[in-house]
Amino acid sequence: MQNITVYDIAREANVSVSTVSRVLNGTAPVKESTRNLILEIIEKYQFQPNALARSLIKKETKTIGIILPDITNPFFPEVFSGAENALREAGYTFFLCTTAGDSRRESEYLSILRERQVDGILFLGGRINRSNCEPDLVQEVVDISKRIPVVLINGDLPNHTFYRVSTDEYLGAQLGVQHLIDLGHENIGFIGGRNGTSTTDVKVNAFRDTMRKNGLSFREEWVLYDDFTITSGKILMEKLLNMYCKPSAVCCVNDFASVGAIKTAIKYGLRIPEDMSIMGYDDTILSTSMIPELTTISQNSVELGKIAVEILRALINGEEVAQHTIIQPKLVRRQSTSINCVHHR
Amino acid sequence: MQNITVYDIAREANVSVSTVSRVLNGTAPVKESTRNLILEIIEKYQFQPNALARSLIKKETKTIGIILPDITNPFFPEVFSGAENALREAGYTFFLCTTAGDSRRESEYLSILRERQVDGILFLGGRINRSNCEPDLVQEVVDISKRIPVVLINGDLPNHTFYRVSTDEYLGAQLGVQHLIDLGHENIGFIGGRNGTSTTDVKVNAFRDTMRKNGLSFREEWVLYDDFTITSGKILMEKLLNMYCKPSAVCCVNDFASVGAIKTAIKYGLRIPEDMSIMGYDDTILSTSMIPELTTISQNSVELGKIAVEILRALINGEEVAQHTIIQPKLVRRQSTSINCVHHR
DNA sequence: CTGAAAGCGCTAACAT
DNA sequence: ATGTTAGCGCTTTCAG
Numbered sequence: 001m002q003n004i005t006v007y008d009i010a011r012e013a014n015v016s017v018s019t020v021s022r023v024l025n026g027t028a029p030v031k032e033s034t035r036n037l038i039l040e041i042i043e044k045y046q047f048q049p050n051a052l053a054r055s056l057i058k059k060e061t062k063t064i065g066i067i068l069p070d071i072t073n074p075f076f077p078e079v080f081s082g083a084e085n086a087l088r089e090a091g092y093t094f095f096l097c098t099t100a101g102d103s104r105r106e107s108e109y110l111s112i113l114r115e116r117q118v119d120g121i122l123f124l125g126g127r128i129n130r131s132n133c134e135p136d137l138v139q140e141v142v143d144i145s146k147r148i149p150v151v152l153i154n155g156d157l158p159n160h161t162f163y164r165v166s167t168d169e170y171l172g173a174q175l176g177v178q179h180l181i182d183l184g185h186e187n188i189g190f191i192g193g194r195n196g197t198s199t200t201d202v203k204v205n206a207f208r209d210t211m212r213k214n215g216l217s218f219r220e221e222w223v224l225y226d227d228f229t230i231t232s233g234k235i236l237m238e239k240l241l242n243m244y245c246k247p248s249a250v251c252c253v254n255d256f257a258s259v260g261a262i263k264t265a266i267k268y269g270l271r272i273p274e275d276m277s278i279m280g281y282d283d284t285i286l287s288t289s290m291i292p293e294l295t296t297i298s299q300n301s302v303e304l305g306k307i308a309v310e311i312l313r314a315l316i317n318g319e320e321v322a323q324h325t326i327i328q329p330k331l332v333r334r335q336s337t338s339i340n341c342v343h344h345r
Numbered sequence: 346m347q348n349i350t351v352y353d354i355a356r357e358a359n360v361s362v363s364t365v366s367r368v369l370n371g372t373a374p375v376k377e378s379t380r381n382l383i384l385e386i387i388e389k390y391q392f393q394p395n396a397l398a399r400s401l402i403k404k405e406t407k408t409i410g411i412i413l414p415d416i417t418n419p420f421f422p423e424v425f426s427g428a429e430n431a432l433r434e435a436g437y438t439f440f441l442c443t444t445a446g447d448s449r450r451e452s453e454y455l456s457i458l459r460e461r462q463v464d465g466i467l468f469l470g471g472r473i474n475r476s477n478c479e480p481d482l483v484q485e486v487v488d489i490s491k492r493i494p495v496v497l498i499n500g501d502l503p504n505h506t507f508y509r510v511s512t513d514e515y516l517g518a519q520l521g522v523q524h525l526i527d528l529g530h531e532n533i534g535f536i537g538g539r540n541g542t543s544t545t546d547v548k549v550n551a552f553r554d555t556m557r558k559n560g561l562s563f564r565e566e567w568v569l570y571d572d573f574t575i576t577s578g579k580i581l582m583e584k585l586l587n588m589y590c591k592p593s594a595v596c597c598v599n600d601f602a603s604v605g606a607i608k609t610a611i612k613y614g615l616r617i618p619e620d621m622s623i624m625g626y627d628d629t630i631l632s633t634s635m636i637p638e639l640t641t642i643s644q645n646s647v648e649l650g651k652i653a654v655e656i657l658r659a660l661i662n663g664e665e666v667a668q669h670t671i672i673q674p675k676l677v678r679r680q681s682t683s684i685n686c687v688h689h690r
Numbered sequence: 691c692t693g694a695a696a697g698c699g700c701t702a703a704c705a706t
Numbered sequence: 707a708t709g710t711t712a713g714c715g716c717t718t719t720c721a722g
Contacts, residue, residue, distance in 0.1 A: 003492075005715055016693045021717055031691060046488060051460040052406070053715035056397045057698045063461075072426055072630070077416040084443060088450075093457055096441040098429060105433075112438055115396040116408075143391060147348075230634065259634045266636055285417070289575065289604045289631050291611055350699055361709045366701055376707060398699035402714045 004045050013038045024049055055117065062091045064312065065113035069101040069125035073228070073256065074284035075301055076124065079153065082305025083122060087313065092119070101126045103137055110144055120149040120312040122305075128155025131196045135159075149315035151308045154299075155198065163315065165308045165325040167299035169199060172329035173206035173251065176279045176297050179331055180249045181214050184340035185277060189222035189247035191236040192257030200225065200253055203281070207251060222247050233260020241268050248340050249277035255286045258294055262336065273338035283332050292335030299329045349390050358383045369394055400462065407436045409657065410458035414446040414470035418573075418601065419629035420646055421469065424498065427650025428467060432658065437464070446471040448482055455489055465494040465657040467650075473500025474543045480504075494660035496653045499644075500543065508660060510653045510670040512644035514544060517674035518551035521596050521624045521642050524676055526559050529685035530594035530622060534567035536581040537602030545570065545598055548626070552596060567592050578605020586613050593685050594622035600631045603639055607681065618683035628677050637680030644674045 006024070010017045015034060022028045023038045030038075041047070055061040066083060068076045084094055095118065097109040106126050113121055121144070127137045138157045144150060145162060152164035180188055190207045193200030204223060211218045224239055226232035233252060237260065240246060252258040258280035262272050270276050272292055280287050280296030287294035307325055314321045351369070355362045360379060367373045368383045375383075386392075400406040411428060413421045429439055440463065442454040451471050458466055466489070472482045483502045489495060490507060497509035525533055535552045538545030549568060556563045569584055571577035578597060582605065585591060597603040603625035607617050615621050617637055625632050625641030632639035652670055659666040 019692060029691065048456065048460050050462060050715050052397045052401045052462055056401060057717050071422040074419065077422055081417055093440050093461065095438050111393065115393050116438065117395060117397055263636060286634050289634060291608060291636060364708060374707065395699050402701050
């Protein structure tokens with residue numbers, strides 16, 4: 001079945017294509033009767049204009065690309081939802097590109113999104129979370145952001161300025177640690193994440209600083225890295241529990257790690273939070289699914305996506321916007337933390 | 346900054362655009378030296394061909410639309426991942442369109458995807474899960490599937506045949522109920538989902554049939570509908586627990602409902618599984634996060650996405666494919682079910 | 691209010 | 707091996 005075009009419509013209506021285009025776009029007045037005729041024919045053939053042709057000439061695609069590591073981690077779908085909901089009514093559609101944090105895949109997608117002429121790009125994870133990112137990977141993003149508005153979410157790249165929106169992860173971690181300290185904990189560990197990853201490093205720094213600020217010492221052997229998964233949480237908690245001296249509370253890099261940590265702790269016969277307090281981070285769906293429910297740090301993932309696309313939209317419209325928008329995280333108290341009742345020797 | 350085109354490249358290389366096109370696509374031999382020259386210039390300007398123009402003429406966009414209710418429900422990201430991973434290397438990019446199961450939004454996206462000339466569409470949830478879907482909503486899908494390959498995942502539409510891939514939900518539910526029966530349960534309830542939704546109805550039918558087949562009676566008041574959320578699971582379990590006669594085991598429409606059910610049961614002082622066995626469905630990340638871990642039915646969500654796009658791809662290539670591919674679900678035994686030790690009067 | 695014609699950036703015959 | 711040219715389907719001056 002041959003695809004029908006404005007020409008077919010025009011011919012049948014005995015008008016020129018420009019008239020058809022005018023009723024399609026409402027770009028100029030068209031006589032009521034001819035308009036209705038055209039509309040009828042359009043209806044009859046279920047004609048829909050080819051967005052490619054339109055975009056080719058208008059130089060806008062109403063299309064946004066979102067690059068993120070893993071849609072399977074509940075944090076990211078929330079960001080996506082926030083973004084999509086904010087821009088759906090404006091007619092934007094989203095390319096979802098997942099990278100597993102692999103910079104090769106990031107590069108590929110960056111390139112594809114440019115070819116596809118997306119109006120804007122949202123970038124999360126991967127290289128923008130590396131504590132020191134290779135210059136050529138940075139340059140790639142610099143280059144593309146000269147042509148297409150790019151907003152970095154919860155990350156940054158060295159030696160250049162980008163538009164970005166992020167939650168204050170330092171503050172978030174600080175909130176968590178302080179909460180634990182306020183509950184009387186003095187022996188606190190930190191587990192999960194990857195050393196050299198900004199999300200991890202920032203949180204660990206906040207952890208150390210907050211401990212010091214409260215006059216507490218901490219043990220480096222209680223800062224344990226691995227990855228951001230549930231399995232990492234399990235592995236690292238197991239390590240912790242096999243130590244001679246154990247903390248009475250643990251901060252985790254994210255909710256996933258907390259889940260693993262809690263499961264292992266319970267397997268080892270500990271009660272949470274009575275025998276050990278555990279803090280999550282992200283406030284994903286997991287945190288309210290668990291028993292006990294996770295005390296965690298909310299970074300307002302939905303809001304993050306929403307604000308990011310608002311910035312993108314302003315950029316697309318050539319409006320001025322703040323270079324960096326910071327969202328305040330907040331502590332969400334639930335059941336996995338409680339007053340320290342363990343006496344540590 | 347003016348966007349550069351094949352013409353710019355051609356001019357600088359002193360060749361015609363077709364030669365540039367040929368090195369871009371490898372569609373015909375080009376002299377080594379001119380090819381290298383062109384490649385150099387391309388590199389120099391970081392030229393990338395405009396995919397819109399290319400697609401306009403080639404009548405293919407290497408683009409797939411996926412329409413689903415809620416990317417925030419862990420089941421869907423898994424399907425998405427399966428699909429993306431299977432087709433990424435082939436150069437396809439995905440539009441993710443979430444609908445909240447709202448048929449208006451489905452219609453909008455269907456229309457948008459057609460305008461954008463996607464090469465194929467994956468459809469999940471919403472209208473294709475309604476036990477009787479309005480004819481015009483069906484017609485819409487029929488119309489679009491005449492123009493664009495469409496694959497329905499875990500659903501169907503009446504009075505027409507579509508390409509579809511689904512897990513055998515009847516079998517899945519049966520597996521779950523039989524598991525409970527084999528554990529000695531005779532008083533079993535079913536909670537969650539929405540009446541009139543095929544996912545729900547099929548499972549409830551399987552539930553009833555399996556009970557009968559085993560010579561067990563069941564109480565209609567133990568079949569409780571509401572929604573697919575954690576909250577529904579809570580509400581419905583609460584209802585169940587306030588009844589004079591309570592079941593010793595409960596099948597839930599999905600993992601979300603199970604989570605809610607378990608949380609409420611525990612709040613009411615029940616131990617899971619000792620005092621009550623609870624079955625999930627979907628085998629999402631939640632099922633291994635919980636304590637106790639959920640016994641659930643896996644429908645191989647990743648596989649589902651993978652197979653769906655394979656069918657799509659075959660359809661795009663004009664190959665023959667089976668109208669309906671059925672994937673076998675399987676029981677995943679974990680910790681939320683056990684031998685019946687409750688004596689019910 | 692309407693039409694003619696140019697052109698968005700590319701590919702693909704058809705020549706050479 | 708390379709150039710010329712005609713579109714793909716649409717929007718948009720510019721005339722009338």
